Amino acid sequence: MCGIFCCIPAWKESNHCCLGNEVLYTVLRNRGPDAEKILKISDGTFAGFVLWHQGTEICFQPIVLDNIILLFNGDIFKTNSKDLKNESDSDWLSTQLENCQSDKLLINFFKVLEGPFSMIMYNKCSKDLYFARDSMGRNSLIVEKNEEHLCILSVASLSNKNAIELPPLGIFKLNIEDSDNWTLFPWVSLDRDQNDYIRVMEGTFNINIKCQYIIESPWLHSPAFAKEFSFNFYDLVKNLDVPVQELFSTLLKNDEVVGALDMFSALLNESVKSRVQTTTGYCRNCISNREFCNHSKVAILYSGGIDCSVLAVLTDKYIDKSDSIDLINVAFEAINSSEQTWDVPDRLSARSSYEELKLLCPRRKWNFIEVNVTRKELLDKLSTHLKHLIYPLNTILDESIGSAFWFAAQGKGYVDQREWTSTARVVILGSGADELFGGYMRHKKAYTQCQGDDAAKQLNVHKEMERDWKRIFSRNLARDDRVISDTGKTPRSPFIEEHVVQFVRSLKSSQRCCFLVSGDNGSKLFLRLYAQHLGLTFSTFLRKRAIQFGSKIANKNQKATDTSAYIK
Numbered sequence: 001m002c003g004i005f006c007c008i009p010a011w012k013e014s015n016h017c018c019l020g021n022e023v024l025y026t027v028l029r030n031r032g033p034d035a036e037k038i039l040k041i042s043d044g045t046f047a048g049f050v051l052w053h054q055g056t057e058i059c060f061q062p063i064v065l066d067n068i069i070l071l072f073n074g075d076i077f078k079t080n081s082k083d084l085k086n087e088s089d090s091d092w093l094s095t096q097l098e099n100c101q102s103d104k105l106l107i108n109f110f111k112v113l114e115g116p117f118s119m120i121m122y123n124k125c126s127k128d129l130y131f132a133r134d135s136m137g138r139n140s141l142i143v144e145k146n147e148e149h150l151c152i153l154s155v156a157s158l159s160n161k162n163a164i165e166l167p168p169l170g171i172f173k174l175n176i177e178d179s180d181n182w183t184l185f186p187w188v189s190l191d192r193d194q195n196d197y198i199r200v201m202e203g204t205f206n207i208n209i210k211c212q213y214i215i216e217s218p219w220l221h222s223p224a225f226a227k228e229f230s231f232n233f234y235d236l237v238k239n240l241d242v243p244v245q246e247l248f249s250t251l252l253k254n255d256e257v258v259g260a261l262d263m264f265s266a267l268l269n270e271s272v273k274s275r276v277q278t279t280t281g282y283c284r285n286c287i288s289n290r291e292f293c294n295h296s297k298v299a300i301l302y303s304g305g306i307d308c309s310v311l312a313v314l315t316d317k318y319i320d321k322s323d324s325i326d327l328i329n330v331a332f333e334a335i336n337s338s339e340q341t342w343d344v345p346d347r348l349s350a351r352s353s354y355e356e357l358k359l360l361c362p363r364r365k366w367n368f369i370e371v372n373v374t375r376k377e378l379l380d381k382l383s384t385h386l387k388h389l390i391y392p393l394n395t396i397l398d399e400s401i402g403s404a405f406w407f408a409a410q411g412k413g414y415v416d417q418r419e420w421t422s423t424a425r426v427v428i429l430g431s432g433a434d435e436l437f438g439g440y441m442r443h444k445k446a447y448t449q450c451q452g453d454d455a456a457k458q459l460n461v462h463k464e465m466e467r468d469w470k471r472i473f474s475r476n477l478a479r480d481d482r483v484i485s486d487t488g489k490t491p492r493s494p495f496i497e498e499h500v501v502q503f504v505r506s507l508k509s510s511q512r513c514c515f516l517v518s519g520d521n522g523s524k525l526f527l528r529l530y531a532q533h534l535g536l537t538f539s540t541f542l543r544k545r546a547i548q549f550g551s552k553i554a555n556k557n558q559k560a561t562d563t564s565a566y567i568k
Contacts, residue, residue, distance in 0.1 A: 002061065003028030003485075004071035004141075004163045005153040006120045008129065008176050014469075018149065020155040027155045027388055031073075031485040034287070035060050043127065046120075047070060051425070052287070053491060054281045055200040060260035063094040063499070070094045073154060074117025074139050075492075077274045091116075097121060103173070104213065106130070107185055111217050114498050118166075120152050120541060127176050135187040136218060136496055137168030140481040142392065145160045146207040150179050155482050156295055156391045162204055163392050165478045167197040169214060173514040175273055188220055192471060202206040210212035219498045220473030229507065231256040233514035233525055234454060237250025244541065246519050250530050260511065261530050264503060268345035271497035276426065283495060284488060296367060299326035299424035299489070301408050303550055304350035307430025308523060309357065309539035310531050311494060315428060326422045326485060327354060330408040332553040333375045342407040346550035352356045352406030353539045360522040360535050361545040369420050371413035378553070387567045389482045398479055400548040406483040426486055431476060435468045436504045437524035439544050443468075463507035469505070472496075520544055 005028055008019045018037070019025060029036060034048030037060045052121050054143065075411040076089040100106040116138030120150045121130040125245045133141050144151055144163040156163045166172070170186035184198070185221045192208040198209050231254060237373050240247055252258050276298050280287060283295035299317060312327065319325060329350040331342040347370065354368050354453050375460025397432040411422025438461065446464040452458040477496075494500070504512065507526070514522040520543045521528060533538040548554035 002051055002071075002073040003031035003047075003154045004073045004118070004120055005047040006044060006071065006122070006129070006131075006151065007153075008044040008150045010148055010150075010179075011069045017152055018144075019045060021049055021157055023388055024153075024155070024157045027486055028153070030488060032060055033488050037061060038335075041069075043122070044554075045216070045227075046122070051485075051488065053425070053490065056086055057088070057092065058089045059088035061090060063090060065094055065098045065121060068094065068098055069122040069124065072117060073119070074134070075115045075275075075278060075490075077115040077278065081208060091455075093119075101183065104378075105216050106171070107213050111215055113217075114219070115498075116492075119126065128173055130171055130173050131166065132171040133166055133168035133478075135168055135217065136477070136501070138477050138481065138493065138496060139220045139436045140478040140485075141166045143201075143205070145179075145207075150176075152183045154485075155389060163205055164201065165392060166475065167475050169193070169194055169210075172209075174205040174389060179206065180207050181558070182207055184209050184211045184213055185213050185215055187216055187217065192414050207444070213518050217292055217498075219502050220529065224467050229256050229260045229511060231260070232508070233522075234458065234512045234516055235515050237514055244518055245448075247517065247531060249541070251529055252533060257529065260526070261533055263498075264526075265504055265533075266309075267497070267500045268494060269314055269317070271494040271500050272428075273310060273318040275428065275492040275494050276315050276318050277544070279426050279490075282425075284425050285423050287425075292349060293322065294320075294322045295423040296326040297424055298426045298428060299316065299328050299369075299409075299411060299422050299429070300329035301405070302329050302350055302354075302368075303346040304329070304348075304353035304539060305346075305430070305542055305550075306527060306531050306536075306539045307433040307495070307542065308428075309353050310527065310534060311338060311430060311537050312357055313360060313534050313536065314494075316364050320346075321363050324367050325370055326411060326424050328369045328371060328408050328411050328413070328427075330371040330373065330404055330413075330421060330551050332378060332511050332551050333406070334552055335375065335555050340374075342370065344550065344552040345545055346547070349475075349539075349542055350548070352538075353542075354510065356536065356538050367415050367422070369411055369415055369422060370503075371407055371411065371560045373407050373553075378407075381406070382566045383499060386483065387564075389486050390479055390564075391567050393479050395560065396555075396558045396562045396564055397548070399567060400554045400560075400563040401546075402478075402479050402483045402524060404551050404553050405480055405545050406486065409484040409487040409489055425489055427487075428490045429480070429484075429490050429491055429493045430495065431480065431491075431493040432472065432501075433524065433527060434544070435465065435472050436495060436501065436512070437527045438465055439524045440468065443513060444515050444520075458508075458510045461513070461515070464480070465509055465512075498516075 034052040035050040046062040118139040118141035173183040330343040352504040450460040
């Protein structure tokens with residue numbers, strides 16, 4: 001993960017550049033502690049702060065070639081034409097983009113890229129500036145524009161209240177000599193919600209945006225797979241009045257269900273493999289001397305729930321058995337409690353899941369790191385540091401989840417009552433599973449509170465899941481990227497991978513969840529069956545809990561949508 005920064009002054013004589021802000025410089029450097037470079041030219045300032053993962057050598061940014069200046073934050077995991085094992089993806093990308101001498105060539109190139117990214121590219125000859133987030137918006141990119149400058153950067157500078165997260169609608173283009181008129185090359189044809197984002201940008205920055213050339217990456221539009229599955233969980237379970245464990249065993253004997261699980265398994269395994277293997281052979285402590293080690297290079301944010309437990313089992317398959325893997329669990333001091341205890345719900349469930357994980361993967365050295373955060377430490381960090389990372393989001397919910405992820409990703413806690421700090425440079429997250437598989441309470445309510453017949457209820461669930469998927473980038477992903485990357489680690493979310501997403505969204509909602517199943521076992525039913533298939537039992541039937549409640553960071557007396565007192 002990298003920190004990228006571009007500042008174009010409103011007039012050439014201006015020396016204004018918000019990179020002089022010490023807080024901004026610090027949070028950008030936190031994202032990329034391995035290398036930094038600041039380039040000042042007459043047209044603007046470009047800066048890159050690199051966290052090294054790909055290639056045999058560190059690739060400094062910005063990359064400057066004859067025609068372009070490139071800043072790239074992310075990972076290219078697949079291309080149609082290149083194996084990136086021995087070359088930095090940023091280096092390879094710059095060479096390809098240098099050869100794109102027209103917008104159409106640029107668009108055709110971006111059609112085939114896969115992986116989470118945000119990028120800024122400046123064409124020195126035409127004075128055109130291009131910038132984008134990938135189509136799922138997995139990495140942060142913020143735009144600030146005022147009378148003095150246009151800034152595009154990984155984290156907000158806080159020097160300008162006209163700051164918004166760039167919506168991942170496509171590739172934006174502007175000429176720096178006419179920065180009030182922008183062009184958008186959309187990833188897909190824009191719907192009403194996406195057009196609303198454009199109107200917000202136009203109103204916030206007093207600009208005009210016109211759309212040209214839809215990019216349409218193949219994975220976004222082609223039929224997912226040749227086979228369509230016809231099973232419906234509601235039909236399969238409605239006449240089965242048996243205990244839930246027996247119900248799961250029965251479903252796992254259905255050929256269509258098993259076929260879908262097998263296809264999903266192949267895709268998720270490939271996603272996990274690329275995300276845990278694409279990094280250096282050094283942990284964060286040994287990288288300065290380039291000493292290969294058996295310390296943890298990968299950590300998993302671990303609540304003990306189904307999402308992280310599935311990812312832990314798969315991660316074990318693709319990391320050398322001589323390396324340890326960190327499981328990081330975070331707990332917060334209870335509000336207004338007379339006694340200090342760290343036995344919050346997520347701590348208790350994580351311990352139980354950890355015991356099961358050790359049985360399933362006995363050859364692995366797991367470091368179960370218990371991170372304990374006092375209320376004083378939380379408020380101190382929130383008021384001095386975390387507010388910079390969470391902004392421009394600013395609700396109580398953003399404050400709670402962002403803070404929880406930051407403290408967890410720090411990985412400073414205890415292993416078997418010994419002080420411990422995670423040495424990982426990659427953090428694996430279960431992000432996206434709830435949106436894809438129907439894991440939120442509102443998905444269940446969409447079924448139970450619908451007044452129509454069963455078909456209408458299922459359609460209502462589908463609409464609610466689609467609504468959640470379409471807004472995941474603005475509700476979660478950019479914020480989580482900013483807070484986790486600040487710890488010098490790269491967040492990676494295997495569920496939010498192009499082909500995994502394409503396959504899961506090709507399934508009907510009735511093939512992903514089923515709210516006729518007792519308790520919470522019908523939420524994420526497809527994923528629960530997959531967990532059972534992997535040999536997991538405890539986490540398979542564990543009730544879903546949001547991190548803000550499972551870790552006890554949230555104050556239940558506050559409303560999640562209220563504005564934070566710290567982020568303003």
